[in-house]
Amino acid sequence: MSDVSVGNGVVVDCAGVSRTYQEDAVPVHALRGVDFQFARGDFVSLSGPSGSGKSTLLNLIGGLDRADAGTIAVDGVAVNALSESELSDLRLHKIGFVFQSYNLIPVLSAQENVEFIMQLQGVAPGERAERAVESLASLGIGELAHRRPGELSGGQQQRVAIARAIVTHPVLLLADEPSANLDSGTTEELLKLLRRLNDDRGISILTATHDPMVMGYAKRRVVLRDGAIVEDSAN
Amino acid sequence: MAEAVAAGDAPADSARPLMPAIAWRNLWRNRRRTWLSAGAVAFAVGLTGFAMSMQAGMYGTQIDSATAFFAGHVQLKRQDYIDRSRFEHTIDDVTTLVRDLESRPGVVAVAPRVEAFALASVDDRSFGAQVLGVDLERERRTVRFFNRVAEGRMAEQPGEVVVGSALARNLSVNVGGEVVVLGAGKEGGVAAMAATVTGIFNTGMADFDRSLMVAPMAAVQEAFGLGDEAHTLVARIADVDDSREVAAALNADLPPGVVARSWQAALPEISQAIEVDALGGVLVYAIIMLVVAFSVVNTFIMTIFERTQEFGMLRAIGMRPGTIMGMLQIEAFFIWLLGIGLALAVAGPVVFWLSVQGFYLGEAMSELAGQQLFLPDRLHAKVNAVVLLTSPLIMLAGVQIAALIPSLRIRRLRAVLALRAE
Numbered sequence: 058m059s060d061v062s063v064g065n066g067v068v069v070d071c072a073g074v075s076r077t078y079q080e081d082a083v084p085v086h087a088l089r090g091v092d093f094q095f096a097r098g099d100f101v102s103l104s105g106p107s108g109s110g111k112s113t114l115l116n117l118i119g120g121l122d123r124a125d126a127g128t129i130a131v132d133g134v135a136v137n138a139l140s141e142s143e144l145s146d147l148r149l150h151k152i153g154f155v156f157q158s159y160n161l162i163p164v165l166s167a168q169e170n171v172e173f174i175m176q177l178q179g180v181a182p183g184e185r186a187e188r189a190v191e192s193l194a195s196l197g198i199g200e201l202a203h204r205r206p207g208e209l210s211g212g213q214q215q216r217v218a219i220a221r222a223i224v225t226h227p228v229l230l231l232a233d234e235p236s237a238n239l240d241s242g243t244t245e246e247l248l249k250l251l252r253r254l255n256d257d258r259g260i261s262i263l264t265a266t267h268d269p270m271v272m273g274y275a276k277r278r279v280v281l282r283d284g285a286i287v288e289d290s291a292n
Numbered sequence: 293m294a295e296a297v298a299a300g301d302a303p304a305d306s307a308r309p310l311m312p313a314i315a316w317r318n319l320w321r322n323r324r325r326t327w328l329s330a331g332a333v334a335f336a337v338g339l340t341g342f343a344m345s346m347q348a349g350m351y352g353t354q355i356d357s358a359t360a361f362f363a364g365h366v367q368l369k370r371q372d373y374i375d376r377s378r379f380e381h382t383i384d385d386v387t388t389l390v391r392d393l394e395s396r397p398g399v400v401a402v403a404p405r406v407e408a409f410a411l412a413s414v415d416d417r418s419f420g421a422q423v424l425g426v427d428l429e430r431e432r433r434t435v436r437f438f439n440r441v442a443e444g445r446m447a448e449q450p451g452e453v454v455v456g457s458a459l460a461r462n463l464s465v466n467v468g469g470e471v472v473v474l475g476a477g478k479e480g481g482v483a484a485m486a487a488t489v490t491g492i493f494n495t496g497m498a499d500f501d502r503s504l505m506v507a508p509m510a511a512v513q514e515a516f517g518l519g520d521e522a523h524t525l526v527a528r529i530a531d532v533d534d535s536r537e538v539a540a541a542l543n544a545d546l547p548p549g550v551v552a553r554s555w556q557a558a559l560p561e562i563s564q565a566i567e568v569d570a571l572g573g574v575l576v577y578a579i580i581m582l583v584v585a586f587s588v589v590n591t592f593i594m595t596i597f598e599r600t601q602e603f604g605m606l607r608a609i610g611m612r613p614g615t616i617m618g619m620l621q622i623e624a625f626f627i628w629l630l631g632i633g634l635a636l637a638v639a640g641p642v643v644f645w646l647s648v649q650g651f652y653l654g655e656a657m658s659e660l661a662g663q664q665l666f667l668p669d670r671l672h673a674k675v676n677a678v679v680l681l682t683s684p685l686i687m688l689a690g691v692q693i694a695a696l697i698p699s700l701r702i703r704r705l706r707a708v709l710a711l712r713a714e
Contacts, residue, residue: 121608121708142612149610156711160605164317169310174609176310221609 067130068229068261069095069118074127075284076113087113089284090127095263097228100255102275103265109281111265112233118263119152119231120144132228149177153222155264157234159214161206167193167217168202171224178225192224193217196250212243219250223260230254232264236271248274315622318595319630326627329591333631333687336584338639340577340683345643346651347573348674351566355532358562359555362437362500364403364526365535366542367558368393370549373523379408380478382521383550390430390525398529398538401433404522406512410475410483412455412505414463421459421505423473423485425512425522434528437495438506443467444491450511453487456501457494465489471505477517485515527552577683581690588627588694592620596698603702604710613703617696624695628688635684646673 071093078085088110095101095118103111116122117129120136129136132151139147148154161170168189175185193199196216206214215235222230232251236244252274254260264271272278273292280288319326359365373381383389386404393402406425411418428448431438438446444467447454453471455463465471469489477483487507495501513521529538535554542552556563596603606616650670 116708119608121711122706145607145610145612147610148608154605154608156605156608158601160601160608160711162314162602162606164314164321165310169313173310173314177609177611177615182309 066097067094068097068099068132069093069263070128070130071114071118072128074114074117074124074129076110076117076122076124086284088117088124091281091284091286093279093286095229095261097261098255098259100252100262100274100276101264101279102272102277103263103279103281104267104272105281105287107267110284111281113284114281115231115233115263115265118229119154120147149174150225151228153225153227153230155215155218155222155230155232155235157237159206159211159218159238161214161217161221163206166203166205167198167209167213167220170206170217171221174221174225188224189220192220196220210243211239212247215239215243215247216250219247219254223254223258228261230260230262232262232266234266234268235264236266236268241270244268244270311619312622315619316626318619318623319626322595322598325591325594326630329588329627330630330634332584332587333628333691334634334638336580337631337683337687338635340580341635341679342639342643342673343573343577344679344683345647345673345675346671347570348676348679349647349672351570352674353671354562354566355555358559359532359535360436360528362435363555363559364434365529365532365555366399366527366539366552367555368525368527368542368546368550368552369523371551372549374551374553379476379516379523382406382478382518382523383525383547384519384521385547386520386522386525389547389550393525393527393542396538396542398531398534398541400528400530401430402525402527403427403430403434404509405524405526406509406516406518406521407523408475408483408512408516410473410485412459412463413472413474414465414469417463419459419462419503421455421473421503423475423512423516424504424506425509426506427509434526437493441491442494444489447487447490447507450508450514451487452490453505453507454491454493455489455505456503457492458498458502459505460489460492462502467491473505473515475516477515478521479517481517483516485511487511577686581683581687584687585690585694588624588691589697591627592624592695592698595620595623596701600705600710600713603705604707604713607705607707608711613705616702617699620695620699620702621692624691625688628684628691631687631691632684643673643675647675648672 071091074088074091076088078087091114093114103114105111113122117124118131120139124137131147134147136144136147162173165173171189171192172185175188190199190202193202196219198213198216201209201213206217209217236247239247248271251262255262264275266272275292277291278288279286368383370381370383372378390402390404393399404427408423410421410423412421426438428438428446441454442457444454455465455471460466463471467489471487471489473485473487475483485507493500509522513519529535532555536556539552539554546552603616607613650672652670
């Protein structure tokens with residue numbers, strides 16, 4: 058299936074992953090025995106039509122949902138075997154999330170949003186402020202540190218979300234439709250940014266998307282249809 | 293431009309814990325709802341605090357009228373006199389005991405009383421009466437009853453007596469008239485005493501006015517064959533609220549058979565009436581607080597409903613349900629704090645004013661209170677630790693529980709579904 062060699066270590070290893078939902082008592086097979094590996098430092102786009110299973114796979118890898126069958130390992134940790142608390146810790150320490158609708162805390166400034174996740178990790182106040190400022194500055198929005206999400210454009214909010222996701226140095230950045238609410242110009246800026254993070258810092262990025270532009274910036278393209286991987290190719 | 297903000301260039305307030313800041317700012321996402329919730333808390337705390345302060349003031353007056361008026365804060369009797377009320381069950385060597393008691397911590401004054409039952413006669417009219425022999429000087433330092441009479445003056449010398457208004461009417465005797473008292477002495481002989489009525493008291497309390505007559509203790513002791521003996525010692529203590537503790541301390545060192553009882557034990561009907569009234573108040577306060585707690589539950593149901601997606605995000609980035617619930621608890625605490633602030637701002641001055649100025653009882657009530665019960669014409673609010681802390685602390689617990697109930701849903705929240713919530 059996969060023609061991509063896994064060098065530099067495996068961050069995600071999915072084997073025979075299935076997930077079935079019950080909708081109005083009708084089983085919907087979102088994933089059917091998916092095998093998927095994701096190498097450290099890779100930038101992979103998961104694409105496919107609506108209902109193909111890309112978001113489901115992203116959620117399973119992110120520990121937001123549980124597979125009915127198969128195994129998922131993130132950075133060597135078997136996600137299936139973890140309790141809810143352990144999953145929370147896994148997400149907090151190893152995975153960065155970027156959501157379609159940014160999902161920033163509206164009452165916190167950009168810097169505080171970035172700091173917040175480090176507070177959950179128990180990082181000392183001085184250090185987290187320093188890292189938050191650094192992270193925002195590296196994404197080109199340092200001067201917006203004290204603005205709240207409502208005072209930022211969509212693209213700026215998404216950058217804050219990325220800053221929040223990478224400030225903890227996760228082994229994996231999961232982005233679910235990160236460009237869905239952005240115009241094409243902003244999307245391109247965002248993708249350049251993600252690619253730069255991937256190239257320069259080696260941040261592993263897995264994104265679910267409909268957007269061909271996103272697929273174009275990824276190093277590897279995985280296409281799902283009806284809960285199965287139908288294409289897996291390098292860009 | 294980004295590089296303009298150098299790493300480490302953190303604002304001064306960056307060390308501030310974020311959780312309380314988030315909780316506080318979250319309150320203002322829906323100002324109207326926050327003020328409504330805080331207002332409800334303020335209403336409950338203010339109203340119950342006001343009512344409790346008035347209740348405490350009223351109880352204080354009630355206790356004062358029941359104890360400082362006649363019965364004393366602490367009473368000492370022989371246990372067998374309490375059990376059987378036999379005339380011969382007297383406390384001996386009273387003069388020494390009274391002096392000893394007045395030297396005990398917390399005791400301000402002690403007055404001995406002889407209590408005899410006899411037939412009071414004027415011409416051909418006879419009625420049963422309780423003859424009370426008192427040391428007038430000590431009584432005046434202990435209770436208010438003996439400070440004045442409605443007509444005439446107190447009985448100060450042997451051969452003088454004051455009688456209750458109803459008894460005087462029944463005997464058809466006025467000030468200056470003569471009453472003959474006949475009873476049984478301690479040794480079983482006839483006790484007889486003739487006295488001139490120097491005054492008539494009118495307390496408005498049937499038990500006193502209908503059957504009580506008061507004479508100097510020495511005269512009653514002599515007439516009824518008693519030595520340095522009395523049936524009851526009544527004590528005034530520094531703080532009526534300490535009556536139980538003072539009675540317990542006195543009981544540690546008393547002559548055999550003599551017991552000291554707090555006013556609550558000596559006057560259980562007063563104590564129980566206050567407890568029943570207080571219980572009624574507690575029920576009303578509980579209902580008020582319950583209603584307010586439900587409004588807080590409603591607030592947090594709406595909060596959780598509106599912020600489901602946000603909670604989903606927080607779960608997704610690794611925040612545990614307990615931490616999210618903790619944040620909501622802080623929000624509830626801030627609502628309580630706002631409510632307390634409002635209550636203090638609105639009810640505080642009113643209660644303070646009522647504690648200083650008092651509540652005028654009205655002309656008719658004032659006359660009754662002043663002339664018959666020797667009470668002031670105003671009821672004052674009383675502010676103490678119980679009044680200040682009870683309703684705020686109960687409301688605090690209520691608000692926190694009210695916020696906790698809907699937030700328990702967060703424990704079952706699935707991030708993947710919550711993130712899709714609108």
